[in-house]
Amino acid sequence: MVLMDEKNGKIQATMKKTLIKRFVNLLTVCRLIVITNFGVAQNKSNFRTTQHPYKINFFPRTLSMSIKMTYPFLYIILLDK
Numbered sequence: 001m002v003l004m005d006e007k008n009g010k011i012q013a014t015m016k017k018t019l020i021k022r023f024v025n026l027l028t029v030c031r032l033i034v035i036t037n038f039g040v041a042q043n044k045s046n047f048r049t050t051q052h053p054y055k056i057n058f059f060p061r062t063l064s065m066s067i068k069m070t071y072p073f074l075y076i077i078l079l080d081k
Contacts, residue, residue, distance in 0.1 A: 015058035032067040
């Protein structure tokens with residue numbers, strides 16, 4: 001999957017199949033998504049969906065919160081504590 005921030009920067013994100021059902025409904029237009037407890041690693045994959053040198057990994061402990069927005073864009077805020 002590809003995530004895009006407010007500056008149109010794109011980054012590849014991956015997760016195991018068992019996590020797809022948990023996150024698929026959050027990734028819709030007109031929402032601000034806050035994501036915590038995720039991993040960042042070099043994107044050394046042979047199949048890269050973006051030119052970004054890193055990728056985001058979702059884990060079972062990854063938390064997300066959706067905030068309704070009035071603008072027709074999908075913004076993602078990534079917090080790494």
